[in-house]
Amino acid sequence: MIKAVIKQFIPEYHNTKDRNVRERYCVLAGALGILCNLVLFAVKLTIGRLMNSISILSDAFNNLSDMGSSVISILGAKMSNRRPDREHPFGHGRMEYIASFLVACIIFIVGFELLRSSIDKILHPEPVRFSVVLVVILSLSLLVKLWMFSYNRYMGKQIDSTVLRAAASDSLNDVAATAAVIVATVVGNFVAFPIDGIMGVLVSVLIMRSGFQIAKEVADRLLGQRPDPALVKELSDRILSYDGIIGIHDMIVHNYGPGRNFASVHAEVSDDCDIIKIHEIIDAAEQAIFRETGVAMVIHMDPVSLNSPETQELKKLVAQIISEIDPSLTIHDFRITKGQSRINVIFDLVVPIEATPARRKEITSQIAERLRAADPRYTAVIQVDTSFVS
Template sequence: MTKYLIKKFIPNYENTSDKDVRERYCVLAGIMGICNNFILFLIKLFIGSFINSIAVISDAFNNLSDMGSSLVSIIGAKLSNMKPDKEHPFGHGRIEYLSSLLVAVIIFFVGLSLLKTSFLKIFNPEKLNFNPILICVLILSVLIKVWMFFYNRYMGKEINSGILNATAFDSLNDVYATSAVILATILSLFTTLPLDAILGVGVSVLILFAGFNIAKDTIDLLLGKAPDKELVDNIEKILLSNKKIVGTHDLIVHDYGPGRIIASVHAEVNNNENIVEIHEIIDELENQIQTALGIIMVIHTDPISVDCERTNGYKKKVTRIIKKIDKALSIHDFRITDGVNNVNLIFDMVVPYEYDEKQTKTLVENIKNTIKAKEDKVNVVIKVDRSY
């Protein structure tokens, strides 16, 4: 059903890297969410009025409020797809992240509200009245919400959308809550324990946990988190596919929203290569990365001494010493210069973020002393670097 609707209403639906296609996915999911919640609202309002159940009528208006998450996804998709302007040259893609954060906040407050209500019911239990019509309505609600979870999650994966993933979990939370009501209502026939309140506490904790995780993941994106290893590997694979590129380092990835990634990297080349030829290769690699990964890439050419046996000899010795001290370390931009009485070994060393300033300083001094102890008349200059 979901795939049919995607093919029916989204032209060129397979090109999920296209910003307009992404917007159509979010709008379609949002419209489906509004329609489903409105249908549930009408059914529950009618049944609730027919059997004179305040609980069902209240749940009907809860479905009406659930339309808010779908509306947020539509508005977020529209705003995030606005063209770049003078004030926002990188576009408005991060609005989608803000929309996801808003849905996470909504989920979190729903969890808090349910937790408060459940605790009050534990100390002031209310008798549940078993009604077959009520159970059927709730089961229908669960089935529709399960479908909403699956189609939002499916579309979210197709376009890597945080807002649709957040909306999916919002639907799943409704499944948990309504299923708890069904279970508690059936079990109330056999016990006087306030099971609806007890199950409500458990469900509210799940909802709070889901809201927290969605908010955390979204805030990570807004703050600027480290790129996925798969993305880094794909970039390096393309760069190193050209034999003129002998190494890479200092990869920095800036995420300005889905489909709006800008990155830079240092590409190591032989310092004896023709600069015009290397420039053409770099241009071609930038185009390859943009075509294959949708990333605007800026490549800095870093000439290094590849054929100098003396430099390579020192580099191998230094690398061996560093790896023996700590396998998590790596070096780049290694070069040597001759002083009056010694040889200067100059290089950048990548240190993990887990090492604080004091640990790093001690580590650098240890490496310097170890190298000097094994190599006569050398001066070691280390620039500490971090992996982005």
């Protein structure tokens, strides 16, 4: 059903990398959430008044407050799709993460309030009164919330949206809470202990846990995560497909919100190539990558010596040394300079990001010692790097 709704209301729905399409997904999900909660509110309010039931009326206004997540989804989508301005040259894409964090806070607060009321019910138990009408209404609400969870999760996956995944978790929490009330209402008539309070505590813990997980995911994205390996491979393959580029290193990918990636990389080219020609090739690569992937790429040229047998032999020696020390190590920007009594062996060494300063110093010392053992004239000049993409 949700696929039919998406096709009806979102033109070019399959082009999920387009910012306007992403916005329409979030707005549609938010609008459906508002509509569903309004319908539940109206039905429960009407029946609650007819039956003069406080519990049903309370649940009705709970649905009214549930619209907050949907409103935040819409506002977050609208704000994140605003054009860049002077104060925010990279755009407003991270507003979606902030919106997701607000939803996570709402979820956590709801869970905490449920925990508090559940503990109160355990300490001051009250008899659970069974009502067929209440069970039917809660079952209807549960089915609607299940559908809301389903479409939010589906659309969240389609556009990789943290705010829609947060909305899905919010709906799933409502399902768990409603199911707990139904179970407590039915079973409470047959047991003496306060099952409604116990069920409430269990559900509240799950709700707070989901709120914490959403907040953690959002915080990770705001702090900066390692880029998707598939994206790194795609960018690498595209760059290396151009004539004249023989290698790449020092790739960095920055994310400023969904679909807003900026990247830089050093491209290795022969030191005797036509600089004008290779500059045109790199310009073409940058433009094609942006056009085809949406990633704003800056490529820096790094000349490397390919025609010096001595340099190539020394590079092989260093590569062998570092592979014996740690196979995960790599080198780039390799070159040599000769003096009267020594040969400077200069290169950048890429070490694992988790390597401690002491370990890095130990590795460089071992490399320098082995180079001197091979030839006393060799002096290692090592710049230690860290990979930001692997």
